Amino acid sequence: MSEFDMAVIKPEMIKSYIWLQTADGSIQQVEQEVAMFCPMICHEIIQKGMGSSKTYAISLPQRVNPCMLSLILDYCRFHQVTGRSNKERKSFDEKFIRMDTKRLCELTSAADGLQLKPLVDLTSRALARIIEGKTPEEIREIFHLPDDLTEEEKLEPLKNSTDDPRIRLLNRLYARKRKELKEREHLKNVETEEERVDDRSVEDLLSFINGGNGDSKVLKTSKSKKKNRRRKEQQKNASVDESIESHGKDSNGLNFVCNGTGVDKLQPHPGETSTLPDVEDDTFPHKVEFDDGDIDDEIDPALREKIDREVEDFARRLNSDWPERMQEILSLGQERRPVNENGSLRRYTRPDPEWK
Amino acid sequence: MQRMACSFPDEVLEHVFSFVQCDNDRNAISTVCKSWYKIERWSRRRVFVGNCYAISPGMVIRRFPELRSIELKGKPHFADFNLVPDGWGGYVAPWISAMAAAYPWLEEIRLKRMVITDENLELIAKSFKNFKVLVLSSCEGFSTEGLAAVAANCRNLRELDLRESEVEDLSGHWLSHFPDDYTSLVSLNIACLGCEVSFSALERLVGRCPNLRTLRLNRAVPLDKLANLLRRAPQLVELGTGAYSSELRPDVFSNLSGAFSGCKELKSLSGFWDVVPGYLPAVYPICCRLTTLNLSYATIQSPDLIKLVGQCQNLQRLWVLDYIEDAGLDAVAASCKGLRELRVFPSDPFGPEPNVLLTEQGLVSVSEGCPKLQSVLYFCRQMSNAALMTIARNRPNMTRFRLCIIEPGTPDYLTLQPLDVGFGAIVEHCKDLQRLSLSGLLTDRVFEYIGTYAKKLEMLSVAFAGESDLGLHHVLSGCENLRKLEIRDCPFGDKALLANAAKLETMRSLWMSSCSVTFGACKLLGQKMPRLNVEVIDERGPPDSRPERCPIEKLYIYRTVAGPRFDMPGFVWTIDEDSAMRLS
Numbered sequence: 001m002s003e004f005d006m007a008v009i010k011p012e013m014i015k016s017y018i019w020l021q022t023a024d025g026s027i028q029q030v031e032q033e034v035a036m037f038c039p040m041i042c043h044e045i046i047q048k049g050m051g052s053s054k055t056y057a058i059s060l061p062q063r064v065n066p067c068m069l070s071l072i073l074d075y076c077r078f079h080q081v082t083g084r085s086n087k088e089r090k091s092f093d094e095k096f097i098r099m100d101t102k103r104l105c106e107l108t109s110a111a112d113g114l115q116l117k118p119l120v121d122l123t124s125r126a127l128a129r130i131i132e133g134k135t136p137e138e139i140r141e142i143f144h145l146p147d148d149l150t151e152e153e154k155l156e157p158l159k160n161s162t163d164d165p166r167i168r169l170l171n172r173l174y175a176r177k178r179k180e181l182k183e184r185e186h187l188k189n190v191e192t193e194e195e196r197v198d199d200r201s202v203e204d205l206l207s208f209i210n211g212g213n214g215d216s217k218v219l220k221t222s223k224s225k226k227k228n229r230r231r232k233e234q235q236k237n238a239s240v241d242e243s244i245e246s247h248g249k250d251s252n253g254l255n256f257v258c259n260g261t262g263v264d265k266l267q268p269h270p271g272e273t274s275t276l277p278d279v280e281d282d283t284f285p286h287k288v289e290f291d292d293g294d295i296d297d298e299i300d301p302a303l304r305e306k307i308d309r310e311v312e313d314f315a316r317r318l319n320s321d322w323p324e325r326m327q328e329i330l331s332l333g334q335e336r337r338p339v340n341e342n343g344s345l346r347r348y349t350r351p352d353p354e355w356k
Numbered sequence: 357m358q359r360m361a362c363s364f365p366d367e368v369l370e371h372v373f374s375f376v377q378c379d380n381d382r383n384a385i386s387t388v389c390k391s392w393y394k395i396e397r398w399s400r401r402r403v404f405v406g407n408c409y410a411i412s413p414g415m416v417i418r419r420f421p422e423l424r425s426i427e428l429k430g431k432p433h434f435a436d437f438n439l440v441p442d443g444w445g446g447y448v449a450p451w452i453s454a455m456a457a458a459y460p461w462l463e464e465i466r467l468k469r470m471v472i473t474d475e476n477l478e479l480i481a482k483s484f485k486n487f488k489v490l491v492l493s494s495c496e497g498f499s500t501e502g503l504a505a506v507a508a509n510c511r512n513l514r515e516l517d518l519r520e521s522e523v524e525d526l527s528g529h530w531l532s533h534f535p536d537d538y539t540s541l542v543s544l545n546i547a548c549l550g551c552e553v554s555f556s557a558l559e560r561l562v563g564r565c566p567n568l569r570t571l572r573l574n575r576a577v578p579l580d581k582l583a584n585l586l587r588r589a590p591q592l593v594e595l596g597t598g599a600y601s602s603e604l605r606p607d608v609f610s611n612l613s614g615a616f617s618g619c620k621e622l623k624s625l626s627g628f629w630d631v632v633p634g635y636l637p638a639v640y641p642i643c644c645r646l647t648t649l650n651l652s653y654a655t656i657q658s659p660d661l662i663k664l665v666g667q668c669q670n671l672q673r674l675w676v677l678d679y680i681e682d683a684g685l686d687a688v689a690a691s692c693k694g695l696r697e698l699r700v701f702p703s704d705p706f707g708p709e710p711n712v713l714l715t716e717q718g719l720v721s722v723s724e725g726c727p728k729l730q731s732v733l734y735f736c737r738q739m740s741n742a743a744l745m746t747i748a749r750n751r752p753n754m755t756r757f758r759l760c761i762i763e764p765g766t767p768d769y770l771t772l773q774p775l776d777v778g779f780g781a782i783v784e785h786c787k788d789l790q791r792l793s794l795s796g797l798l799t800d801r802v803f804e805y806i807g808t809y810a811k812k813l814e815m816l817s818v819a820f821a822g823e824s825d826l827g828l829h830h831v832l833s834g835c836e837n838l839r840k841l842e843i844r845d846c847p848f849g850d851k852a853l854l855a856n857a858a859k860l861e862t863m864r865s866l867w868m869s870s871c872s873v874t875f876g877a878c879k880l881l882g883q884k885m886p887r888l889n890v891e892v893i894d895e896r897g898p899p900d901s902r903p904e905r906c907p908i909e910k911l912y913i914y915r916t917v918a919g920p921r922f923d924m925p926g927f928v929w930t931i932d933e934d935s936a937m938r939l940s
Contacts, residue, residue, distance in 0.1 A: 105364065112368045120371065128375035136387045145389045 018045065019057035022066050027057045030073060037076035038114040061113035068110035075119055097126045101142055104130075366391075370399045379404050398422060405429070406839075406864050408446060408470065409889065412918040413454035424463045425489070426455070430470035432867050432912060433817075434842050436494065439869055439910070441895060443925040446470045456483035464489035471495065477502030481509035489515040499524035500549075507533035514567075517545040525551035532557040536564075543570035547596050547627065552576040563588040569621075572596030575629045580608050586615035595619070597627030600654070604634045613638040626650035633660045643667035650675040652701050658713075662687040672728075675699040678714040678735060685718030689725025697731040698722055705735070705762055716743040723750040731756040738769040739796055744778025748785040757782055758793035764820035764845070767797040774798050780805030783813070793817040803827035807834020815840040825852040832856035842867040849907075850877035861887055865914035872907045875899040881913070882931030889916050892929045899929055 016032040018041065035041045035051070044050045044058045051058040060069065078084075078092050097104065104123055111119040131139060140147055373385060373396060386396040402425040405411060416423075430446025448470045455462055462484045472495050480487065487510045492498075500523060506516065507530060531553045534541075541561065546553065555577070562568060568589050573582075577598030586592070602608055612635065616622070622642050631654045646668050651661070658681040665674070665684065671692040678700050680688075688695065700718070704711045716739045723729060723746070730753050739761050748754075768775055775796040783789060783806050790812055794802065798821035806813070807830035814837050822828070829852035831841065841863065849872035860866055860881075875892065878899075882890040892899050893910035920930050 108368060108372070109364055112365065120368070124368070124372040125375050127372045131372070131376055131385065132378070132381050134384060136384050139384065139388045143388075145392070148390045149387060149393060 018051040019054050020051070020069070021057040021059050022064060022069055023060070023062040024065065026066055027054060028066075028069075031077075033080055034073055034076045037080045038072070038116050040113065040115045043115075061110075063106070063113045064110040065106075068106055071107060072110060072114060072116065072119065076116075079118070093122055097122060101127075101130060105143070366395050369395050373399050377402070401425060402464075403427070407914050407916075408448070408451065409918060409921050410864070410914060410916045413451045415918065417454055417458040421458075423459055424461060425466075426451075426462070426464065427466040427468075428470060429468045432469075432842065432865060433840070434844065434867055434869070435469055439844065439867075441893065441925075441927060444893065444928065445921065445923055445925070447923055448472045449476055452476045452479050452483075456480075460484065461486055463487060466491040466493070467495050468493040469495065471497040472502075473497050474499055474502035474505070478505040481505040484510075486512055488512055491515065491517040491519070492521045493517075494520045496522040500526045500528070500530040500551075504530035504533040507531065508535070511535070511538060512540055513538075514540055515543040515570075516541075517543060517570075518548050519545055521548050523549055525549060527551075528553040529557070531561065534561055536560075539564050540567065541565040542567050543594075544568070545570065545572040545596070546574050547572040549574040550576070555581060559584060559588065565589075566591070568592065570594040572626060573598040575599050575627075578602065579612070579635065583608075583611040583615035586619055590618045591621055592619050593621050594624035594648075595622060595626070596650075597625070597629075599630045600628045600635060601630040601632040602635065604632065609635060609638060613641065617641045620645075622646070624648035624650075628654035628656075631656045633657075636660055636664055639664070640667055644669055646671055648673040652677060652699070655679065655703070658684045666691045668692060669694075671695055673697040675701070677701050677703045678712045679703055680718070681713040682715055682718040682721070683713070685714075686721045686725075689721040692726060694728055695722070695726040696728050698726075698729065699733040700735055701733075702735040702760075702762060710737050716740060719743070720746050720750075723747040728753070730754055733758040733760075733793075735760045735762060737762050738766070739775060739778070740768045740770045741773065741775055741778035741781075742768075742770065744775065745781040748778075748781040752785045752787065754782070754786040755788050756791040757786065757789060758791065758817070759795055760793065761795040764795070765797045766795075774801070776801035776805065780809070783809040788812050791815045794821055795819065796821075799823050800827040800830070803830040807831055810835050812837055814838060816842070818843045818846055820845045822846045822848060825849055828852035829855060832859045838862075839864045841865075843869070843871060845870040847872055850874055853877055854880060857881055857885055860913055861885065861915050863915065865912065867910075867912050869893075869910040871911075873911050874905050875902070875908055876904040878908060878911060879931045887915055887917065889914055889920055889930055891924070892931075893927060894929070895927045 017029040018032050018035040019027055020030055020035065020041070021027045032045075036045065040061075041051070041058055045052075050056050064072070075096060079089060099107070104126055108120060108123040108127060111123060130142065134142070139145070369392070373382075376382060376385060382396060382400060386393050397419050398421065400420045401423060403416060403420055403423055404427045405416065406429050408428045408430050416426075428448065428451060430448070431440050431444060434440060435444075446469060448467055449472075452465075452472075456479050460483065463486055465480065465487075466489070470492075472492065477498055480490070490506060490510075490513070495518075498521075503516075503518075503523070506513065528551050534557075538561075542565075544561075553574070553576070558577075562571065562585055569592060571585070571589065571592055572594070573585075573596055575598055577585075579598065579600055579602040582597060586595075616639055619642060623645055625639065625642075625646060625648070628651055633656055636656070643664065644667060647670055649665070649668060649671055650673075651664075652675045654677065656664075657679050661676065661680045661684045665671070665676075665680075666687050668674075669691055671688075672694050674688065674692065674695060674697070676684075676699070680700065685700075688698070698719075700714070714736055716736060719732065719734050719736070720743050729751055732754065733756075736759075739759065767773060768778070776799055779792075779794060779798070779802050783792070787809075789810055792806070792810065792813060792815070794817065800823045803822060803826070806816070810816075813835045816831060816835070816838065818841075825848055827846070828843070828848040831838070832852060833856055838859075843866075846868075848868065853868075853873060854877055878890050878892050881888065891912040891914075892908050893912060894908050896902075896909065899908055924930070
């Protein structure tokens with residue numbers, strides 16, 4: 001009988017099988033053309049003559065367990081058939097990689113072990129898509145990775161602003177401040193004369209910088225610093241420009257809390273020799289409230305004292321200015337100062353060629 | 357398996373990372389855990405440094421030993437408006453010397469607003485054997501001699517792009533330094549060069565580089581020679597013409613028209629200096645394929661512009677002078693349904709009276725007619741809150757909105773109110789807004805809106821606006837994603853700055869000029885915030901020679917891990933921790 005007749009009557013007699021053994025000891029038979037799709041198996045067959053019988057089963061790398069092997073063989077079984085269109089292959093691939101992340105990782109590892117590059121690419125791309133757009137925290141959670149980088153090693157802690165506990169605290173503070181500002185808006189509409197103006201924030205400024213005593217909540221009523229602003233808002237006709245042109249600390253806005261200055265220094269990453277001029281051997285401190293004044297610990301005490309004195313001086317000046325400034329502002333009142341000086345338009349002396 | 361990523365060999369993880377290219381994602385990967393940090397840093401091939409003083413070259417090199425591509429930015433954006441005095445800084449020299457030693461396989465250098473000398477260019481040409489891409493955007497400090505060195509030595513050069521740089525034109529012969537067997541040019545942009553380049557050398561170069569896709573010529577290339585160039589490079593995708601003027605002659609016209617028709621891949625046009633309208637129809641055959649059209653040098657009037665633009669149905673990006681007028685923008689709104697970006701530049705910004713019929717209406721039209729419009733730069737002389745609100749409602753997909761009302765402090769021309777609510781509507785409706793420039797009469801109100809709504813805002817430009825520190829405080833405390841803030845001529849002083857000092861470390865930079873910030877506040881910031889460089893730029897002399905409450909001229913604050921810089925000129929002061937005023 002011709003080979004062809006044989007094939008029609010008993011196709012399985014023509015097909016060869018390869019024996020594969022996984023690390024757990026189990027051995028299985030796989031169609032040769034499917035198994036040969038994996039370069040590693042191919043190599044074992046051709047170069048070493050392995051796989052033709054149970055005793056000479058090809059030992060697969062440890063990361064190829066039976067489950068993964070089965071998946072990989074499905075992949076090979078599909079793709080080793082010639083004549084499939086690109087569209088078909090792509091469609092198969094898209095369905096094929098739909099699995100949970102853990103399996104995807106195992107599969108990537110296994111495919112790499114068998115040197116099956118197209119599958120490694122496919123799974124790697126899928127993993128990349130999972131990683132994209134995620135925060136480091138999220139990535140750690142998905143892949144069960146340890147958070148073993150020290151703050152110093154995270155070269156750009158400020159980028160991941162939600163990570164840094166100081167920034168979290170800051171945001172909370174901002175939120176609180178915003179809320180207060182909103183409340184003040186309401187109050188403004190109710191009160192006509194005096195207002196709880198935030199004198200205390202200058203104290204706060206002092207206390208934060210000095211490593212303060214906690215009592216920053218004392219409210220002092222004083223002459224309304226926002227009178228001018230309120231008046232402006234009540235005016236319908238905004239052509240009366242009360243913008244304060246003069247220099248100096250005559251801003252009539254709200255005083256704010258100085259939100260901790262985060263004096264901690266950034267440590268260089270471990271691979272680098274310390275050549276930064278201001279490097280100190282510091283661990284990342286104080287994930288606590290701003291009020292506890294530990295923030296200034298790294299500064300040499302004599303210097304700190306000096307700075308504190310300057311700050312106090314400065315804050316006092318800022319604060320004492322207010323009564324006189326208020327008079328100035330009130331008396332300036334309706335006077336409109338020209339806002340622009342000689343150079344009217346100075347933007348874009350030439351068209352901006354930015355192509356981004 | 358609890359720690360599954362550990363079962364990966366490093367090469368596999370590296371392979372996964374190779375499919376993650378976006379900078380933000382790479383940054384995220386690098387701070388996941390120790391092993392990922394290590395793998396990521398060894399496999400990183402490309403780095404973007406938004407402020408060249410934020411980090412030292414040595415630090416970059418130590419962390420990323422295998423870079424192939426680097427992008428650096430130097431001077432702050434307001435340098436474009438001559439607000440940064442000459443000699444401020446942004447020198448690339450230390451970077452080039454460090455990289456010459458560390459990265460022999462470096463392929464790409466992209467610089468923006470930096471100072472690069474001929475020596476630096478020569479070092480690049482000598483040091484990097486596989487050098488491929490040089491992009492110098494708004495740079496200065498070099499001449500055509502440096503370019504000659506690059507041309508002569510960089511055998512694998514693909515891109516030489518000098519966009520808007522200031523080049524000392526010593527000779528047009530630098531182009532001839534490309535060797536005769538050099539054929540790998542893909543992109544050449546010499547539009548900013550003043551003098552004539554050797555045309556025959558140019559022709560030969562263009563003719564022997566089959567992969568040339570981008571060719572942006574300078575003004576000195578005459579129109580009657582353009583056809584020859586085009587015929588040698590019919591595969592061009594992007595073309596910048598030279599001067600678009602010549603005696604009107606039918607043979608020149610038909611030659612040009614034929615040459616344009618032969619460029620089946622042409623998608624982007626620019627150049628068009630000195631336009632003779634009679635020659636515009638030469639490009640009509642290719643208009644339907646155009647996706648980018650830069651007419652910002654083209655002094656053509658509205659009717660011609662309408663005819664041109666009316667044929668560009670696939671236009672995505674249009675840069676044009678305000679000669680286009682409202683009528684022209686109506687035409688754009690009607691024909692260019694795929695428009696994503698519009699920039700309208702002023703033809704006569706310093707003139708006291710409007711010289712063209714361009715009002716807010718043009719922008720409103722385009723916002724109505726072009727559903728994909730997301731990026732706008734618009735110069736005009738009048739605006740209303742109503743128009744801004746309409747634009748905001750029409751285009752909630754806006755991501756970049758830069759409005760420049762030419763006269764500072766201009767109110768809503770209909771109601772004479774400030775434009776607070778108009779801009780407020782923009783930030784409220786356009787939730788993905790990344791970049792915003794304000795103009796017109798504005799009170800602290802607008803900043804309250806911005807602080808409340810503009811949560812994705814990354815860059816804000818403010819001039820002649822606001823009334824008090826409250827305005828600045830709203831922005832600094834409210835805009836969570838703010839990276840760059842530039843302010844000029846606003847009544848912002850110390851309080852908001854000091855109160856939000858920590859915010860400054862989360863941003864790339866803050867620029868304040870002609871505001872009310874005192875030297876005392878700067879000192880305080882400089883002393884208390886070692887991770888910030890607080891630069892006081894004052895050409896009147898040392899700041900401590902004036903009373904402390906005297907406002908400083910200019911302030912540039914940026915975060916850095918490199919400490920204070922040592923290349924500052926005499927008019928820049930920083931204060932560091934030992935509270936001594938440092939000059940350099």
